Amino acid sequence: MARQPEVKVKFSIFNKEFNEGIAKISKESATLRKEFKLQEEQLKANGTTSERFEAKLSHLTKQHQLAGDKVKATASQLAKAKAAYGENSNEARKLNDVLLGYQTTQQKLENQLTSTKNEQMRYKKAMQDVKRIMEVTETSTEDLAQALxxxxxxxIDKGTAxxxxxxxxxxxxxxxxVGTEADIHQVKKVLAKLDDGSSIKSIRKDLDKLGKSADEAKGSVKGLGSEIGGLAGGLAAGLGIGAAIGQSIDAADLKAKIDLTFEVPESAKKDIYKLVRNVESYGVDAEAALEGVRKQWALNKKASDTTNEAVxxxxxxxxxxxxxxxxxELIQETNEIGAALKISNNEALGLVDALLQGGFPPEQLDIIAEYGTQLQLAGYKAEEIQNIFAAGVDLKSWNIDNLLDGIKEGRIKMAEFGAGTDKATRQIIDGAGLSIDKFEEWGAAITKGGDEGQVAILEATKALMGVKDETARNELGVKMFGR
Structure with a gap:
């Protein structure tokens, strides 16, 4: 067997403790995911919405901490590699790529934490609003059952709504x-007076006044003019006069927020306003619709308005x-998937839609970008990556992580073969009746990535499956895929 350059062998040894540490963190992360999936299933049966939020936040917090551990460990290893091999060495470049990947994962988890906390706050506010309106109007659970x-x-009574x-x-x-013409935004303002010490009696009087104002608005609705935002569209959509007035009153707030949060020409703001209203018609909350549209424009400043609107x-x-x-979250995931697989947002959305149609679990969309990055680095194209995820559906949702962890870990571990194999590994490969030189050749190709790396992974996997001795095959499988 041809001897590998000494510096490469040293780099493999140099990374040994680091790789073992990262593998330990990865296993802990995988265990947390499995535990959380079990907890989610248990809470579906008898947990409250508040408990589900707390469980998700706890899980994301732990995963964020582990991601931080990976970033710290990799940054430390990168500093050592720069000192040992040089600032611009290939060894330093490889570790820097790994660090960027871990930093992306950490940021993604941080975004998910923020999003989940915001959703939890929205839930708590909605629950508070319902309790208050029921108390002020003396609405019982039985009354609620008749209405809803x-x-x-x-x-709502059990806390699972x-x-x-x-x-x-x-x-x-x-x-x-208050009346069918009630403006919900104004009702919430009246109820908020409870925080300032107003009595329920005074709140009831304010709601009564609001009801009378709504009746007056109904009588003069023809004089408002179709230019008031959303009114004509609301009526045409069959939302009713009350809902349409609610939209027209809220229009000023929406337009003000668009002015503050969108860095687009004035001519585009009208289209964005219409787009937010359009998203609301699909059952998306107004604030969520606005934030999703804002996020799409912010993440794709160079894309045309037409492109962003299509997404x-x-x-x-x-x-x-x-x-x-x-x-x-779908907007965020679509952008991350597009970046990970180097495809457009529209293509990423198409990939998501295709997977969902095939039965891919919606709650696991977040893993597409994470593992897709690894598969892309291994040389797989977007369509091939989609097929891998689709294959995972057949293994049922709880096993998708196992499938993808195997692929991800396999790429990392098999790439190490390119830097030379130690005595124990050579004995295992030799015992399986395979070529040590060929495995080191495959490892080098996998490190480079691209089409060559993809072919190498497929060839190495095919060679493994061809080993007839079960014990030898299992030992080599552990070396190749870390399991």
Whole structure:
């Protein structure tokens, strides 16, 4: 066997302790994911919405800490590599690529934490609003059941209702109590006076005044003019006069927020306003619709308005078609998947839609970008990566992480063969009746990535499956895939 350059062998040894540490953190992370999936299933049966939020936040916090551990360990190893091999060495470059990947994962988890905390706050506010309107209007659970149906009423009573169900209940009770022309935004302002010490009696009087104002607005609606934002569109969509007035009153707030948060020409702001309203029509909350549209424009400043609009409409459609998908998170995931696989946002959205149609679990969309990056580095194209994820569906959702962890770990471990193999590994390869030189050749190709790296992984895997001795095959499999 030809001897490998000494510096490469030393780099393999140099990284041994570091790789073992990263592998330990990865296993801990995988265990946390499995435990969280079990907890999620248990909470589906008898947990409250608050408990589900707390469980998710706890899981994300732990994963964020582990991601931070990876970043710290890799940064430290990179500093050592620069000192040992040089600032611009290949060894330093490889570790820097690894560090960037871990930093991306850490930032992604930080974004998920922020998003989940915001959703939790929105849920708590919705629950508070429902309790307040029920108390002020003396609405009982039985009354709620008649207005909304027994299932939603029971969910609210048990604390298992979703944020959307709570917001729907609030609108229903408000309109029943104040009148069909009630502006929900104004109702919330009146109820907020409870925080300032106002009595329930005075709140009831304010709501009564609000109801009378709504009746007056109904009589003069023709004089408002179709230029008031959303009114004509709301009526045409069959939302009713009350809902249309609610949109027109809220229009000023929405336009003000667009002015503050969008760095686009004035001419584009009108289209963005219409787009946000359009997303709302798919059942997305107004604030969530605005934030999702803002995020898409912020992440794709160089893209045309037409391109960003197409992504928004596609995401809104997917949100409506598949349960368990948050519009805001879908926008974030679409951008991360596009960046990871080096494809456009529209192509990334198409990939997500295709996977969902095939039965891919909506709650696991976040792993596509994470593992897709590893597969892309291994040389797989977007279509091939999609096929790998689709194959994972057949293994059922709880096993997808195992499949992808194996692929990810395999790329990392097999790439190490390119820097030379130690005595124990050579004995295992030789015992399996395979060529040590060939495995080192495959390892070098995998390190380079691209088409050559992809072919190398497939050839090495095929060679492994061809080993007839089960013990030898298992030993080599552990060396290749870390399991």
């Amino acid at each position: 149906g027994p299932e939603i009423a029971q969910a 979703s944020t959307k169900q709570l917001e729907h209940a609030f609108r229903k009770v408000s309109k029943s109590a 928004i409409k596609g995401a809104a459609t997917i949100t409506k078609l598949y349960g368990g998908i948050d519009f805001n």
